[in-house]
Amino acid sequence: MQMTQGFALTTPLFYVNALPHIGSAYPTLAADAVARYHRLRGRSVRFVTGTDEYGLKIERQAAERNLTPREHCNEIAAGFEKLWQALSIDYDRFIRTTDPRHAAIVREFFERCWQTGDIYKGRYTGLYCVDCEEFKKKPDEDYFVENGEPRCKIHLKPLREQDEENYIFALSRYQQKLEQYFDEHPEFVQPDFRAHEVRNFIAGGLEDFSISRANVSWGLPIPVDPSQTIYVWFNALLGYVTALLEPDDEPTLENALARWWPIDLHIVGKDILRFHAVYWPAMLMSAGLPLPGMIFGHGFLTRDGRKMGKALGNVIDPGTLVEQYGSDAVRYYFLKAIEFGRDNDFNETRFREILNADLANDLGNLLNRTGNMVVKYCGGVVPSVAIDPTDTLRDKATGLAQVCAEHWEALRFSEASELALALVRAGNRYLDARAPWSLYKKGEQAQVEQVLYAVLESVRIAAVLLSPLIPGLAAEIYRQLGFSIQAWEDRSWDDALWGGLPGGQPLCLGSPLFPRLE
RNA sequence: GGCACAGUAGCUCAGCGGUAGAGCUAGCGGUUCAUACCCGCUCGGUCGCGUGUUCAAAUCACGCCUGUGCCA
Numbered sequence: 001m002q003m004t005q006g007f008a009l010t011t012p013l014f015y016v017n018a019l020p021h022i023g024s025a026y027p028t029l030a031a032d033a034v035a036r037y038h039r040l041r042g043r044s045v046r047f048v049t050g051t052d053e054y055g056l057k058i059e060r061q062a063a064e065r066n067l068t069p070r071e072h073c074n075e076i077a078a079g080f081e082k083l084w085q086a087l088s089i090d091y092d093r094f095i096r097t098t099d100p101r102h103a104a105i106v107r108e109f110f111e112r113c114w115q116t117g118d119i120y121k122g123r124y125t126g127l128y129c130v131d132c133e134e135f136k137k138k139p140d141e142d143y144f145v146e147n148g149e150p151r152c153k154i155h156l157k158p159l160r161e162q163d164e165e166n167y168i169f170a171l172s173r174y175q176q177k178l179e180q181y182f183d184e185h186p187e188f189v190q191p192d193f194r195a196h197e198v199r200n201f202i203a204g205g206l207e208d209f210s211i212s213r214a215n216v217s218w219g220l221p222i223p224v225d226p227s228q229t230i231y232v233w234f235n236a237l238l239g240y241v242t243a244l245l246e247p248d249d250e251p252t253l254e255n256a257l258a259r260w261w262p263i264d265l266h267i268v269g270k271d272i273l274r275f276h277a278v279y280w281p282a283m284l285m286s287a288g289l290p291l292p293g294m295i296f297g298h299g300f301l302t303r304d305g306r307k308m309g310k311a312l313g314n315v316i317d318p319g320t321l322v323e324q325y326g327s328d329a330v331r332y333y334f335l336k337a338i339e340f341g342r343d344n345d346f347n348e349t350r351f352r353e354i355l356n357a358d359l360a361n362d363l364g365n366l367l368n369r370t371g372n373m374v375v376k377y378c379g380g381v382v383p384s385v386a387i388d389p390t391d392t393l394r395d396k397a398t399g400l401a402q403v404c405a406e407h408w409e410a411l412r413f414s415e416a417s418e419l420a421l422a423l424v425r426a427g428n429r430y431l432d433a434r435a436p437w438s439l440y441k442k443g444e445q446a447q448v449e450q451v452l453y454a455v456l457e458s459v460r461i462a463a464v465l466l467s468p469l470i471p472g473l474a475a476e477i478y479r480q481l482g483f484s485i486q487a488w489e490d491r492s493w494d495d496a497l498w499g500g501l502p503g504g505q506p507l508c509l510g511s512p513l514f515p516r517l518e
Numbered sequence: 519g520g521c522a523c524a525g526u527a528g529c530u531c532a533g534c535g536g537u538a539g540a541g542c543u544a545g546c547g548g549u550u551c552a553u554a555c556c557c558g559c560u561c562g563g564u565c566g567c568g569u570g571u572u573c574a575a576a577u578c579a580c581g582c583c584u585g586u587g588c589c590a
Contacts, residue, residue: 191523193522193523193587193588194522194523194587194588196521196522196523196588197521197522197523197587197588197589198588200520200521200522200588200589201588201589204589204590270587270588273588274588299587337530338530339530339531342523342524343586343587344530345530347529349529350529350530350542350543353529353542353543354530354541354542356542356553357541357542357543358541358542360553360555361553361555361556362556364553365552365553365555365556366552366556367552368551368552368553368555369551369552369553369555369556370551370552371552372551372552373551373552376551377551414531418541421541422541425541428555428556428557429556429557431551431552431556431557432549432556432557432558433557435549435551436551437549437550437551440551511553512552512553513553514553515553516553516554516555
């Protein structure tokens with residue numbers, strides 16, 4: 001990944017046709033974890049999320065609900081922000097494409113492409129699906145005919161004849177440049193099997209695409225022709241740029257691009273990968289701007305092995321999960337128990353099993369049992385001892401941060417956190433092997449203190465390493481270990497090195513970290 | 519139809535040329551500091567199927583089957 005002066009990353013800007021669901025929560029959780037990891041590394045981070053709000057579909061939806069488009073958007077956008085808060089998603093910018101400043105950015109960007117000569121006026125004739133906001137060209141593939149009426153294959157709704165002049169972006173001009181870029185930047189699109197798909201798509205030939213619509217009033221006007229508005233994608237992608245403006249900046253491209261461009265990482269669903277990996281880079285090339293560092297296309301989730309859908313009534317509602325299990329539990333499952341990138345399944349039994357095994361039995365119980373012994377055997381105060389570098393547990397913890405960081409850099413959340421869990425499991429084994437409760441009875445106070453310190457220190461290190469995933473639980477571990485809130489907030493990745501737990505510090509034990517789910 | 523990816527213990531997955539591994543689950547035992555927890559042991563797989571290459575294949579090649587994705 002490229003480094004700018006910091007690290008900028010984005011989630012998709014979610015379309016406000018529905019309240020947030022797991023499909024929007026999942027990439028946002030991932031982005032939040034990445035953002036937290038980079039902050040922990042001491043880098044300044046700009047974490048962008050938001051909503052895409054223009055388009056005919058939204059205009060209609062609002063009308064159906066007897067709302068103005070803006071009222072409708074306000075409501076849905078608020079729903080996103082509320083869920084993000086519930087999931088402990090700590091974003092820096094929530095950009096809405098209806099932000100007045102966005103209009104200025106889009107105008108300026110359009111004009112750049114216009115001057116390059118990559119935008120021309122052409123005629124688009126064909127069947128149009130309002131719900132897809134797309135022309136449907138291929139029978140059988142895109143649409144089917146029922147009672148003489150063509151219907152969208154995705155939405156099953158009737159298509160309408162559309163014959164209008166549109167502004168068109170000359171994507172075809174960028175085929176070669178894109179291919180060259182992919183050659184020179186093998187990590188541009190991840191995972192690599194998706195890069196492969198995108199490359200095949202490009203190799204198959206690129207068609208120019210329409211970037212405007214007539215007769216859609218809920219949108220931004222085309223600068224050179226106010227009778228048309230800018231099409232969803234051309235508009236939405238630029239939200240990433242607008243989001244980079246500082247609150248007091250004049251809304252100009254120059255200001256927006258000054259600090260954070262190019263964005264280091266776009267996390268997107270595989271369904272919109274092509275827009276990000278083909279259209280977006282071409283647009284940026286046209287405007288003469290450098291391209292993002294990486295586009296990561298994650299997989300989809302199924303539920304109990306089946307696709308999720310309203311019709312099946314098996315949709316995962318992240319809001320309900322959070323209410324029932326808490327944000328750390330939800331975060332942990334989706335980022336640890338699931339491999340980022342591939343398609344995966346959600347199954348509530350497995351969900352509960354993993355939370356119990358990892359968070360309650362391994363991590364929570366380790367802190368609890370050790371803390372209890374410190375209270376009983378050491379007056380509730382962290383023993384002031386030094387641990388020999390050859391100690392097995394210390395040895396296990398040494399170098400962990402570095403390996404863990406490599407996984408984080410490559411967005412392997414699951415592997416990164418597995419290392420921390422392995423340390424926790426080692427801590428439990430270590431306790432059993434040393435049996436400080438027996439040592440205490442034998443009066444071996446010095447040894448008791450050595451053992452307990454080593455375990456507490458490992459738990460502390462695990463907390464630091466896991467904090468991008470489970471910020472709440474990690475903070476609670478620090479609190480129970482007797483650290484101040486300030487100490488927690490001031491932590492950095494280097495605190496995952498051995499020896500950060502000060503001897504003499506009184507513990508502050510509370511209720512078990514993560515109660516078992518029965 | 520073309521191009522990918524996947525198919526390994528009940529579950530989730532690692533291994534990618536040298537006598538099958540981890541975690542979880544289940545069963546048994548131990549322990550008592552602890553959230554009926556932890557620790558140990560055990561159960562459990564002809565590594566999708568077939569053919570080939572090789573002294574040796576889950577691992578390479580070819581073909582096939584199944585699932586998923588991208589494209590037509």
